[in-house]
Amino acid sequence: MDNIYYSHEATVSNIKEETPTIKTYRIKLNKKMSFKAGQFMQLSVPGVGEAPFTPSSSPGDVNEMEITIMKTGRITDVLHEDIKVGDKLGLRGPFGKGYPLDKFSGKEILIIGGGVGLAPLRSLIYALFDRIEKIKKIYICYGAKSPIDQCFKDEYEKWENREKVSVNLTIDKPHREWKDKVGLVTCLLEKNYLDKIGVDIKNSYAVSCGPEVMLKFVTFKLLESGFKPEQIYLSMNRRMSCGVGKCARCNIGPYYLCKDGPDMCYADIKDYPDVFCQ
């Protein structure tokens, strides 16, 4: 019988600095693993511990995956400071259900990211690019603190130049190098702005990932702009330990985010306590 707590060995093959606090690790897998966009992995630093991360690369690649990590806690501190190219890491997974890509067929997809929350969405973006003929249009809305804090900077232009894709960026505070929109990411979700860029609200799904406080206000703003709870998907990447629906710390209502999520439809969870962090 498989040991569900065992991490498979993987090697760091490249590290790219996205921002001063965010790095993308390219990881070579010794054992082939395929994941669906939105599913997460338990990444362990040998001897330090493990933490859940959603890969940010295209789900098609079974030999390598990219994981984008912000320096913010015990394990990510070690990752940022000590892990170099060639070092060994452990991987367990993939876990969760991932985004319901079949549901997205024939719809317009509004992707709302905040900060490092664009990482799981990037994986979704590439998954959608792979099936672009089935998707009506993709709107990418991304908010970061400042131009320096934007991750995947060099890819926005490539995305924008594709057919059926629109990229909308904003930063929280004015910055001398920034000519685009200023304000929290919710300013891209005002009804009149959505109308301006041409979102067909009735025929679309919104997918969001970011800090929990952002998810909360994104959800409220989307509802205000005319989205129904059934049309909103949230990536609730909370603290998880086992990843297999046993240790009982990541739950909302009767759902285990690690098994039933981490990408939850807002309609399913809205009536339960602890939906958003306080």
Next chain:
Amino acid sequence: MSDSRLKNLMDILLTYGRVFASTEAEVASNRNPEARIFIKEIRKDTLADYRVPGFRAFDNFKSFVLPVRFKVADYQDENWSNIEDTDKKKVLVGLKACDIASFPILDKVFLEDNDFVDPFYKKRRESLILVTSDCTYCCDSCFCNLMGYSPYPEKGFDINLSEIKGGYLIESGSEVGSGILEELSLPEAKENQIKEKNKTREKVVGELEKQNSIFKKAFSECHRLASEAFDSDAGWDIGSTCVSCSACTNVCPVCYCFTLFDREGVKAEKYNRFMVWDSCQFKGFSQMAGGMNPRFSHIAQFKNRYYHKFFRFYEKFGVYKCTGCGRCIENCLGDIDMREVIAGAYPVKEK
């Protein structure tokens, strides 16, 4: 079976493997009468004076399937396995109905989940021989009748012992149990003995009904009310004396929340992963890197335990995650009574 034959039974059980039994301590604790029955290993030399207590043990039996801390991986060593030491059978003696009821509940999480079966739990669970016994009295904290259980085991055991005057009635509940019974070659129980057994059972049921009668109504509809009571903090004031010590989750026979932690192994380049008991009553239980916590307030942590037991688990598996053993009531530093919490929290919403 007379008292002296209990020794024969224990002798036979010892041939199966190590025997752990709930044992009445010689010196009664001066604190309360409930805290003098503990689980102890029975060896050849201590077996002569063993008696099966009439009440549940102070500590619980879940540590035989989920030890407080054990190694689950030795990475990077894929062939490593830690399950050989649990190959041998273990015999647990003196479990009460509330103890035996905990195994089907834990099985739902660790065994019956089709996607992920815990191999360690499976092995340990299969290696157990369970010898249960009837309760001959109950204590203030007992409420198994409210959770739909009886103070005597009905299923799930290999052997059940019912205390009667001068000995025990013995009943087998599995093939292993029947085998042991054959070895003992005991006479059939007499009619008056069965009557005596039933009388004791009725007596304990009666005591339980009496002491828990005021909570009966709240418990009969706790699932319906559970989904409503968690929306507001009103009615949860009773939790204000909780000090987040996690005693309730540690003594609970069905609280299984755990965490995985890694550390460097003894051998170079080897790292060990341990599974340790955790508790939803700790602040760091759901806290994420960066400090965000979906259950930040003290009352949210306190409510979560009830929410999980009476709502979340019921929604998912169709049973309450509580056997009514009352250990959490007995051990609470803040004198919080689970029954009062449920009776107190729900009527608020009933209006």
